[in-house]
Amino acid sequence: MWQSSKETQRAKRLRAAVTKAETILWSHVRDRRFDGWKFRRQSPVAGAVCDFVCADLKLVVELDGGVHRLRPEQDDLRDARLREAGFTVLRSANEAFLSNPNHLFAAIRRHAASLQTPPPHPSRFAAHLLPRGEKDKGLI
Numbered sequence: 001m002w003q004s005s006k007e008t009q010r011a012k013r014l015r016a017a018v019t020k021a022e023t024i025l026w027s028h029v030r031d032r033r034f035d036g037w038k039f040r041r042q043s044p045v046a047g048a049v050c051d052f053v054c055a056d057l058k059l060v061v062e063l064d065g066g067v068h069r070l071r072p073e074q075d076d077l078r079d080a081r082l083r084e085a086g087f088t089v090l091r092s093a094n095e096a097f098l099s100n101p102n103h104l105f106a107a108i109r110r111h112a113a114s115l116q117t118p119p120p121h122p123s124r125f126a127a128h129l130l131p132r133g134e135k136d137k138g139l140i
Helices: 005-016 020-032 072-084 094-099 101-115
Strands: 040-045 048-054 059-064 088-093
Touching: 020 040, 020 048, 020 059, 020 094, 020 101, 048 072, 059 072, 059 094, 059 101, 072 088, 088 094, 088 101, 094 101
Parallel strands: 059 088
Antiparallel strands: 040 048, 048 059
């Protein structure tokens, strides 16, 4: 989905100002560490900069600080826009995630299982995994 340079610049600023909860979650999901799924952080999607996005799962994970309690209507509108774009939004308060991160991890796994989609192979092309001698069979 096309994003404006304004949204891209905002995402870059947000990547530089992370919370403790975001740092911990990122350490678990970066580099396909979480069940092989590719996550991006502070990424523009559907006109919003989302904390964490897994495009393969069409999943947005938001870690909310105290400011979100002051503006639930804005979050509801944003979530509706993301749902219209085909994404599922999982929200967790920073405090709840820090006290029990496994709760959010389990919710992500449930979402992935509900799609019945296996994690993608990191190379996106698995022909190199065929047994020796079978790559060239039939290519005479």
